[in-house]
Amino acid sequence: MTTNMFKLFNAFSKDIGIDLGTANTLVYVRGRGIMINEPSVVAINQKTGQVLAVGTEAKKMIGRTPDHIVATRPLQGGVVSDFEITQQMLKYFIDKVYKEAGFKFMARPRVIVGVPIDVTEVERRAVEDATRNAGAREVFLIEEPMAAAVGARLPIYEASGSVIIDIGGGTSEVAVISLGGIVISKSLRIAGDRLNQDIIRYTRDNFNMLLGERTAEEIKISVGSAVELSERLDVVMRGRDLVSGLPREIVVYDHHIREALARSLRLLAAAVRDTLEQTPPELVADIMQRGITLSGGGSMIRELASLIHQETKMPVRVDDDPLTTVIRGIGIILENLDNLQEFLTTPGRQDPPRI
Ligand SMILES: Nc1ncnc2c1ncn2[C@@H]1O[C@H](COP(=O)(O)OP(=O)(O)OP(=O)(O)O)[C@@H](O)[C@H]1O
Numbered sequence: 001m002t003t004n005m006f007k008l009f010n011a012f013s014k015d016i017g018i019d020l021g022t023a024n025t026l027v028y029v030r031g032r033g034i035m036i037n038e039p040s041v042v043a044i045n046q047k048t049g050q051v052l053a054v055g056t057e058a059k060k061m062i063g064r065t066p067d068h069i070v071a072t073r074p075l076q077g078g079v080v081s082d083f084e085i086t087q088q089m090l091k092y093f094i095d096k097v098y099k100e101a102g103f104k105f106m107a108r109p110r111v112i113v114g115v116p117i118d119v120t121e122v123e124r125r126a127v128e129d130a131t132r133n134a135g136a137r138e139v140f141l142i143e144e145p146m147a148a149a150v151g152a153r154l155p156i157y158e159a160s161g162s163v164i165i166d167i168g169g170g171t172s173e174v175a176v177i178s179l180g181g182i183v184i185s186k187s188l189r190i191a192g193d194r195l196n197q198d199i200i201r202y203t204r205d206n207f208n209m210l211l212g213e214r215t216a217e218e219i220k221i222s223v224g225s226a227v228e229l230s231e232r233l234d235v236v237m238r239g240r241d242l243v244s245g246l247p248r249e250i251v252v253y254d255h256h257i258r259e260a261l262a263r264s265l266r267l268l269a270a271a272v273r274d275t276l277e278q279t280p281p282e283l284v285a286d287i288m289q290r291g292i293t294l295s296g297g298g299s300m301i302r303e304l305a306s307l308i309h310q311e312t313k314m315p316v317r318v319d320d321d322p323l324t325t326v327i328r329g330i331g332i333i334l335e336n337l338d339n340l341q342e343f344l345t346t347p348g349r350q351d352p353p354r355i
């Protein structure tokens with residue numbers, strides 16, 4: 001790939017990076033740091049088409065709105081599912097950054113956006129076009145696992161393998177990285193959202209109770225685990241009784257939720273093992289030593305690292321502050337464009353060849 005794509009970047013340009021996630025969107029401003037960290041949710045008045053709230057405010061409205069107001073998540077499975085709303089959400093965040101940073105009269109920004117691996121050309125275009133329509137002058141894309149590896153400060157340039165697993169809301173991505181490139185990767189749609197659905201289904205089947213998506217997420221965060229814990233956890237679960245139709249609350253324990261999540265987490269761990277099985281033996285030997293790093297909010301399920309260790313026999317650790325690993329990686333790339341721009345792709349450009 002040609003270099004100097006960014007030679008016009010200079011100390012005065014206010015360029016930004018965006019981790020446009022299924023669950024959360026984070027914005028990094030060059031020279032400033034992370035300025036936005038909010039849920040990827042937009043509340044719309046369907047009668048007028050007007051955007052009522054974006055981000056944290058809009059998430060509070062999920063499941064609580066009157067009929068004509070919908071709180072929607074415009075990304076699904078890591079890709080844009082509602083183009084218009086994604087664009088409006090990005091515009092809101094970019095405008096907010098400009099206002100808060102006092103960039104009123106600055107030129108429009110150049111923007112680096114993270115995209116999952118294995119997205120189609122059409123899906124990449126949707127991200128580029130939505131970002132450009134939201135006010136970007138130029139758009140560059142980066143594969144999220146690469147950004148996560150940079151954010152977790154893995155030794156990506158060395159001729160020895162590193163493994164990053166980014167478990168978000170919509171997708172989990174497993175990537176083996178060596179010599180600055182992705183050697184092998186796997187992307188699957190088992191991530192935080194699926195786990196919430198697992199809890200909703202389990203509660204319906206076992207307790208005859210209907211839970212909202214937000215409640216399911218809260219339960220997952222407060223007592224969710226991947227292997228048996230040393231102490232018992234419990235939480236009060238509130239939902240609607242499917243027989244009486246009335247509100248009801250019950251206490252659930254960590255073992256219930258572990259059972260609810262078991263199948264998805266086993267599939268996730270199996271996907272990691274499959275990826276390692278396809279990895280060249282020399283790299284596997286390196287990985288035995290260096291271990292596997294987890295990032296993304298989904299990696300915060302208690303003892304997920306232990307489950308993946310059991311399945312792979314490799315050392316596994318969770319990155320510090322896994323919800324920001326990808327955006328910190330994008331931030332490091334933005335601050336060091338002279339050395340790191342090789343990871344970026346521009347519209348219409350072919351990806352660098354894979355080893
Ligand atoms: N403490 C926690 N325990 C378990 N899960 C958590 C915790 N905190 C956040 N999550 C989950 O992490 C997910 C969000 O993670 P993240 O922000 O990395 O996703 P994303 O980047 O928006 O999604 P994607 O990368 O798939 O597009 C949500 O499903 C959320 O429920």
Ligand SMILES: [Mg+2]
Pocket residue numbers: 019021022144166168169296326
């Ligand atoms: Mg993500």
